[in-house]
Amino acid sequence: MKKHTLEFEKPLRELETKINELETxxxxxxxGIEKEITKLRRKLNKLHRDTYANLSxxxxxxxxxxxxxxxxxxxxKLITTDFVEFKGDRNFxxxxxxxxxxxxxxxxxxxxxxHQKGRGTKDNLKRNFGMSHPEGYRKALRxxxxxxxxxxxxxxxxxxxxxxxxxxxxxxxxxSAIAENLMxxxxxxxxxxxxxxxxGGSGGALALGIADRVYMLQYAIYSVIxxxxxxSILYRDAAQAPQAADAMKITASDLLEFGIxxxxxxxxxxxxxxxxxxxxxxxxxxxxxxxxxLKTLNPKKRIKMRINKYMKMGQxxxx
Amino acid sequence: xxxxxxxDKGKLASSLKRxxxxxxxxxxxxxxxxxxxxxxxxxxxxxxxxSYHFRMSSGGYVELLLDEGxxxxxxxxxxxxxxxxxxxxxxxxxxxxxxxxxxxxxxAIRCFSGIMSDHKVELSxxxxxxxxxSVGSVVGEKLGRAINRAVxxxxxxxxxSCSGGMRMQEGIFSxxxxxxxSAALVRLSNLPQPFISILTNPTTGGTTASFAMLGDVNIxxxxxxxGFAGPRVIKQTIGQDLPEGFQSAEFxxxxxxxxMIVERKELKERVGCLLGLFRxxxxxxxx
Ligand SMILES: [Zn+2]
Numbered sequence: 001m002k003k004h005t006l007e008f009e010k011p012l013r014e015l016e017t018k019i020n021e022l023e024t025x026x027x028x029x030x031x032g033i034e035k036e037i038t039k040l041r042r043k044l045n046k047l048h049r050d051t052y053a054n055l056s057x058x059x060x061x062x063x064x065x066x067x068x069x070x071x072x073x074x075x076x077k078l079i080t081t082d083f084v085e086f087k088g089d090r091n092f093x094x095x096x097x098x099x100x101x102x103x104x105x106x107x108x109x110x111x112x113x114x115h116q117k118g119r120g121t122k123d124n125l126k127r128n129f130g131m132s133h134p135e136g137y138r139k140a141l142r143x144x145x146x147x148x149x150x151x152x153x154x155x156x157x158x159x160x161x162x163x164x165x166x167x168x169x170x171x172x173x174x175x176s177a178i179a180e181n182l183m184x185x186x187x188x189x190x191x192x193x194x195x196x197x198x199x200g201g202s203g204g205a206l207a208l209g210i211a212d213r214v215y216m217l218q219y220a221i222y223s224v225i226x227x228x229x230x231x232s233i234l235y236r237d238a239a240q241a242p243q244a245a246d247a248m249k250i251t252a253s254d255l256l257e258f259g260i261x262x263x264x265x266x267x268x269x270x271x272x273x274x275x276x277x278x279x280x281x282x283x284x285x286x287x288x289x290x291x292x293x294l295k296t297l298n299p300k301k302r303i304k305m306r307i308n309k310y311m312k313m314g315q316x317x318x319x
Numbered sequence: 320x321x322x323x324x325x326x327d328k329g330k331l332a333s334s335l336k337r338x339x340x341x342x343x344x345x346x347x348x349x350x351x352x353x354x355x356x357x358x359x360x361x362x363x364x365x366x367x368x369x370s371y372h373f374r375m376s377s378g379g380y381v382e383l384l385l386d387e388g389x390x391x392x393x394x395x396x397x398x399x400x401x402x403x404x405x406x407x408x409x410x411x412x413x414x415x416x417x418x419x420x421x422x423x424x425x426x427a428i429r430c431f432s433g434i435m436s437d438h439k440v441e442l443s444x445x446x447x448x449x450x451x452x453s454v455g456s457v458v459g460e461k462l463g464r465a466i467n468r469a470v471x472x473x474x475x476x477x478x479x480s481c482s483g484g485m486r487m488q489e490g491i492f493s494x495x496x497x498x499x500x501s502a503a504l505v506r507l508s509n510l511p512q513p514f515i516s517i518l519t520n521p522t523t524g525g526t527t528a529s530f531a532m533l534g535d536v537n538i539x540x541x542x543x544x545x546g547f548a549g550p551r552v553i554k555q556t557i558g559q560d561l562p563e564g565f566q567s568a569e570f571x572x573x574x575x576x577x578x579m580i581v582e583r584k585e586l587k588e589r590v591g592c593l594l595g596l597f598r599x600x601x602x603x604x605x606x
C-alpha cells in the first residue's frame with residue numbers, strides 16, 4: 001500500500017524516519033547513540049500525544065478519509081474466520097461498493113455487511129469510492145433477511161461518503177432502496193450491531209446503520225451531509241468545509257455526547273492505520289461483548305427496544 | 320364519535336390558510352396564463368387552463384382532503400430547539416424565528432385527525448414554506464406521534480410530503496429522523512391500516528429515502544420532482560445535463576416506484592376510494 005501522509009502527520013513521520021535511520025546506524029555497530037534514540041522516541045511519543053489530543057474536527061475528517069485507513073475487507077480479514085462473500089441483489093447486478101457475507105466473528109457465525117472503498121484509482125473505480133447504488137443496499141437487505149432466517153446476528157461496518165448520486169441510481173430507486181432498509185432493519189429479528197469505521201455519509205450510511213448498538217471508531221465521522229456539501233449550500237463555498245464540520249459536530253465524541261451512538265471505540269495512537277491489528281482487536285472485542293448481551297434478549301423485546309431507541313431521537317421543546 | 324371533530328369549525332378553519340389580498344396575480348409556470356391568486360385558491364392552486372400544479376400550503380391540503388370542519392390539529396406547540404448551537408450566515412434560532420413569522424407556521428409539518436369521506440384518518444402535511452420543508456427533530460417527533468395515534472386508534476395514516484430533505488442545521492439529529500419515522504412505521508405496517516404516502520413537488524433527499532417511499536400506496540401529483548439526490552448534485556457528479564423529465568413524477572412512476580399519479584382535484588376521491596377498498600378486507604384480516 002502506498003503510504004499517504006496528511007499535513008499534520010508529517011512532523012511525526014519525519015521524526016520516525018530519523019529514528020529509523022539512527023537505529024540502522026546503531027545496529028551496524030556504531031555505539032553511543034542509543035541514548036539519542038531513546039530521547040527521540042520520548043519526543044516522538046510526546047508529539048504523538050500532543051497532536052492527537054488536540055485534533056480539530058477537520059483533522060478528524062481527514063483521518064476518517066485517510067487512504068491508508070483499514071476498510072471493511074481489511075477488518076474482515078483481521079477479525080473473522082471462514083468468511084464467505086455473497087454477491088448480487090438477485091435483481092440487477094453485484095454492487096462492489098458493498099461487501100456482504102457470512103463468517104465467524106470470535107467463532108460465532110454472523111452476517112457481515114459493510115461499505116467498501118478502493119485503494120488506488122483502479123480499485124476505487126471498481127468500488128465506486130464506497131458509494132453504493134440501490135442494488136448495493138438491496139444486496140445488503142437480502143443478506144440481512146438470510147441472517148434472520150438462520151438466526152445469525154448482523155454486523156455492519158459503515159464507511160461511505162454517501163449513496164451515489166447518479167442517473168442509474170435514481171432510475172433504479174436509490175431513495176426507495178434506502179427507505180426499505182431503514183424499516184427492515186428496525187424490524188429485523190436478529191441482533192444488529194453497527195460500527196462506523198470511517199465516513200458515515202448521510203442516508204447511504206444510515207441504510208446500514210439501524211442497529212441495537214451503534215459504535216464509532218474514535219476518528220470516524222457521521223453526518224447528515226458532507227462538510228463540503230454543507231459548506232457549499234450554507235456558505236456558498238465548499239472551501240469552508242472545516243467550519244461546516246465544526247458547525248455540524250460530526251465526530252465520535254460529539255455523537256456520543258448527543259446520545260446518538262452507544263460507544264466510542266478507541267483507536268491506536270495516530271489512528272487505525274498506524275496499527276490495523278490493534279484497531280481490529282478492539283473492534284472485535286467491543287462487538288463480541290455487545291453481542292453476548294443482546295443474544296440474551298428475546299427477538300420481540302429486542303425489536304421493541306430498538307424501535308423505542310430511535311423513537312426517542314431528536315431534541316424539541318413543547319409549550 | 321369522539322369530541323375531537325365537533326370542534327368549532329370557523330375557529331379552526333381560519334388558522335389553516337393565510338389571507339389573500341385582492342388583485343394579486345401570478346403567471347402560470349407552464350402556460351404563462353395570468354392567474355389571480357383568488358382564482359388559484361379556489362382551484363386548489365392548479366392552473367385552470369393547463370392543470371399545472373402550483374405548490375399548495377399545508378392548510379390547503381387539509382381543506383382539500385378532510386371533510387369540512389372535521390379536523391383537529393395536534394402537537395402545534397412542538398417547536399425546534401437548537402441542539403448544535405448551529406450558526407452559518409445566521410444563527411439557527413434566528414432562522415426559525417424568521418420562517419415562523421414569514422410562514423405563520425411553527426415548523427415544516429402540521430398534523431391532524433379528521434374525517435375523510437367517512438373514514439377517520441390521521442393526516443400529516445408537510446409545508447415547503449417553512450425552511451423548504453426540511454426535516455428536523457420537530458417533523459420527526461410530530462410524524463412519530465401521528466403514526467402512533469394511527470396505531471392506537473386503528474385508523475389509516477396519510478402523509479403529504481413536500482420537502483427538500485433533512486435539515487442541515489440539526490446535523491445528525493435530522494439524519495436520525497429518517498430512522499425514527501421508519502421505525503415508527505414498523506408497528507403500523509403490522510396492522511391492516513393503510514399508510515398512504517402522497518408525494519408533492521418537491522420530495523427529495525432523506526424524506527424520499529425514508530417515509531415518503533414507504534407507503535402501502537405511493538401517490539404523486541403530476542409533474543412533481545421526486546428523487547433522492549437533487550438535480551444539481553447529480554449534474555455536478557456526472558458532469559452532463561440531465562435528460563428531459565428526469566426525476567419527474569412521471570419518470571418515477573415509469574421506473575416503478577409510484578403506484579399512481581393523481582391530479583389534485585381527484586386526490587380526495589381517489590384516496591377515499593382506496594381507504595374503502597382496504598377497509599373491505601379488514602374483518603377477514605382481523606379474524
Ligand atoms: Zn397554466
